[in-house]
Amino acid sequence: MxxxxxxxxxxxxxxxxxxxxxxxxxxxxxxxxxxxxxxxxxxxxxxxxxxxxxxxxMTRLEAMTVPAVARARKIICGAIAGMPLHVLRGDDILAPQPAWLDRTDGEVSPYHRMLWTVDDLLFWGWSLWRVTRGADGSVLAAGRVPWDRWDFDTFGRVEIDGELVADSAVCLIPGVDEGILWNGKLAIRHAARLLAAADKAAATPAAHLELHQTNEAPMTAGDRADLIAAWVAARRGENGGVAMTPSSIEVRELGAASEHLLLEGRNAAAIDIARTMGVPASALDASLENASMTYSTTESRNAELVDYGLAPYMSAISARLGMDDMVPRGQRVAFDAENFVGVGARSVAPPDDGGPAPAQAAAPAAPATPRAGAATPQTQEAAQ
Incomplete structure (x- = not known):
């Protein structure tokens, strides 16, 4: 489905x-x-x-409590938001650039607009911008709509604060999948459980123990609870963790917290998070058992991150912003990753109508709706 x-x-x-x-x-x-x-x-x-x-x-708040998710989110969203966007015709950067590309008229900076746009796509698979157009239909300003303020109605149309909005007033940006809150919940919750187990082991200053009764003297439930509570309090006390038991109680060690659980298990969980979020495991400081020891530079690691982790989100955004309702036909939008990668000119954008505009399109085209392309529920479902 x-x-x-x-x-x-x-x-x-x-x-x-x-x-x-x-x-x-x-x-x-x-x-x-x-x-x-x-x-x-x-x-x-x-x-x-x-x-x-x-x-x-799963909620975003729950997912962000997992360190590997929080780190991957910072890497993906922060790196993409720091790359400039350019409007090009073919391979040539246009001059001047559209004002909305690197300017916002509200309190949110262009960096944060893109940061939270990528965040939306990462966690939920959709993002929405609200746009202001001139008399000729060209975009004058654009700003992200916070995720909790917009929704689809039963017909797949966009509502903001419960009110239906015109198609020309928004730019609906589809992501590359349903988002990690939908398809990554198993890996994230597995990592959260391992984190909780490690926290519990760290809070317990000794191996797992049993207070074994060696005689037949009756003990009520309250007596047993008091004995356990006193033992735990003494082990966590200021006297070096020393506790005392009566002669009728024998302390039996049942084993310490598994090293595999606390070390290898958490490393494997971080690798699963990296796979879920589409970034190299090395970016999350997770080690692969069969990883080669090939020497790599910062530039090569960043290039790998762009190619295999960031490019899907960058392509989704640039493809949508390059549609004819955002820029005139014949122009395209691309991220400039040169400074991030550090090796030569490099841009990330999907194939677009970057060729010469037809003669009859000299005037700006009438604004299309966000759903006129692959960004809409109706047309996307029809294509399926």
Whole structure:
């Protein structure tokens, strides 16, 4: 099931449940409207759609508590936001450049506009810009709409603050997949569980122990709880972790926290996070067991990061911004990665209509809607 089909299926579930149609599964659970994907204002857990039983929807806040996710997010979003955007005709950079490309009229800088645009695509798979146009339809200003302020209606149209907006007033940017909150929740939650296990092991100053009773004297549940509490308090006390037990209690060691769990397991989890988020494992300081010892420079590592980690997001953004409703036909938008990579001229952009504009297109084309290309639910679903 594609992203648009999933989007529409999830969006339709509340109506199905309310109408009690025979197609409504009995195990549907409607949750908080603020923890959603694909619709961030209406979350429904449907195991048949998700494909996994007992897996709750993941929030961005939960994902960002995992260090590997937080580091990968900083690398991906920070690196892309720091690269300049250029409008080109063929291989030539136009002069002057459109004002909206490196300017915002609000309180958010162009850097932060792009930073949070990539963040949207990374976590949720969609991002939205609101645009201001001139009398001829050309874009004068553009700013990102925060994720929790916009939504799709049941027809796939865009709403901002619950109000339907004109197609020409927005630029809907589709990502490369459904976002890591949707397809990366298993890897992220696995890493979170390992982190919690390591934290628990660090908080326990001794191996796993059993206080074994060696006689038949009766002990109530309260007696046992008091004994355990006193032992734990003494082991964590200021007296060097020394505790005392009565003659009827024998302390048995059941083993310490697994080194595999705390070291190898967390390293493997970081590698899975790197794979989920599309960055080299080395970028997250995770080591591959069979990794070669080939010498690499900062430039080559950055080039690898661009090619295999950043390029999908950069291409998705530049492809959408290069459509005819954002720049005139015959022009394209590309990221300039030269300073980031540091080796020669380098730009990242998908194939676009960068050739000469046809003679009849000398005047600016009428603004197209964001859904006129691959960025819309209707046309994307039809293509599927």
């Amino acid at each position: 594609g992203i648009i089909s999933s989007l529409r299926a999830v969006r339709a579930l509340p109506d199905l449940v309310a109408a009690s149609t025979p197609y409504a599964p009995q195990h549907v659970q409607v949750e908080s409207p603020w923890t959603a994907y694909p619709s961030h204002l209406n979350q429904v857990v449907w195991p048949d759609l998700v494909g996994l039983e007992n897996v709750l929807p």
